[in-house]
Amino acid sequence: MAMSENISDNVAKAEHYVREAAAGGSRIILIPELFEGEYFCKDLVAEHLKRALPLDENPTIAHFQQIAKELNVVFPLSVFERAGNALFNTVVMVDADGSRMGIYRKSHIPDGPGYTEKYFFSPGDTGFRVWNTQHGRVGVGICWDQWFPEAARAMALAGAQCIIYPTAIGSEPADPSWDSSRHWQRVMQGHAAANIIPVMAANRVGHEKGSTTEITFYGSSFIADYTGEIVAEAGRDTEEVISAEFDVAAIEALRTSWGLFRDRRPDLYGSLLSLDGNVE
């Protein structure tokens, strides 16, 4: 979906599509990142810091808790969280009874022309989390997290049956000729294939003109199956609902018999706990 600067319009639009998805049988529903407004991180402007709200003071969360309960669906809600003096890019996980299961704070924070998130968000301090919802065990990362195999693996190790990523990504203001959309998809297809687990990403569409920078978000939201094959994909500039159904037991049987999780070598992975590859 595309977002405007009108919060209630965006919330109403998200609700419309959530109802459409639920009517089609979807039980785990993913709305794009920071859907309450435009992607404000394209401008390094202090005014936007005021958008952050304590979770208990954000009416959008309470509204979607009611919808989750009404529709018997699960979703992560992506919001800009104020926690004391700290600000985070946060997902509130809502179960199918409308309860808040807890939060995940975006671990990997990007920074670059048009995506100056390090100005707005502290790196998340929750660690990767998997939610044992009424409709399955759901791992949730947020946007830039999707580029990191470590995050997907950590969620798979924690028992995720699917991994989902709310996202905001599009053109690169520093190099308009660069289109990362297939690159972006292939990283996550790799997570799906390597962990034998379905992966989904929901991105925004539309052109947003900030005070300093413009971005055309490229949509291309998709669902990849447990071999990494894309089985549903949205257009680059269309608002739409996509869905897929998976046989969790069959996937788990293949995941086990394939042996990847039997044959890992944690004794050799020490360098992954460094930035520069030095184990010392």
Next chain:
Amino acid sequence: MAMSENISDNVAKAEHYVREAAAGGSRIILIPELFEGEYFCKDLVAEHLKRALPLDENPTIAHFQQIAKELNVVFPLSVFERAGNALFNTVVMVDADGSRMGIYRKSHIPDGPGYTEKYFFSPGDTGFRVWNTQHGRVGVGICWDQWFPEAARAMALAGAQCIIYPTAIGSEPADPSWDSSRHWQRVMQGHAAANIIPVMAANRVGHEKGSTTEITFYGSSFIADYTGEIVAEAGRDTEEVISAEFDVAAIEALRTSWGLFRDRRPDLYGSLLSLDGNVE
């Protein structure tokens, strides 16, 4: 390429294709896994253990060292190594001056119908290695290693400019309807995309009938660019040379500006050092 049980035929064939690749300008050349013979691991038969040789007694290695020097090319040579009483699935890295740079022993050992490698090989004890060859810094994994994001990441962290995998994979004797070829490719395309680094795999082709099990190797050797896009691919049953050229400096510039290696969170990756996801 397809292999027979005649070592000298296989060596001659590999040499033929290496010369073709070098004549076409290739400088880093990848021959499939265990190319000296048929893929003996499809049968759990003690006789095959005798194939393992101490590296200094394997004439194939010395032969290809001469070819590397003559052609000014780099390659990993995949052999069955005996080291005292231990047996390994090993790559000997040969530099363009014909010298042996060292060895890498396959870290991840598969086991399943048709691929009973745990009977033949101890899990490698070298850790992941990157070779600073005369033609670039080359990371080498061996077959099953290619399914593990941790191995690719470790090689990328160690400075690899490309990652290459000699391979032997094909049909699943336990389920002939299952074709893993695209799944297999997508995992490695994911490594390429997530690490912003070209990835190559060389697989065998042909049907091999062992004493207990038959496998049709599915070829599909490929080269993926630094976004994970396949830029060269061999057929499923054809013997052929494929090649690609990359601008290492341009890739490094994109890898740096994209920021993935800046934004990793080693403090959150502790569970990767376990088999079950438990950090404790």
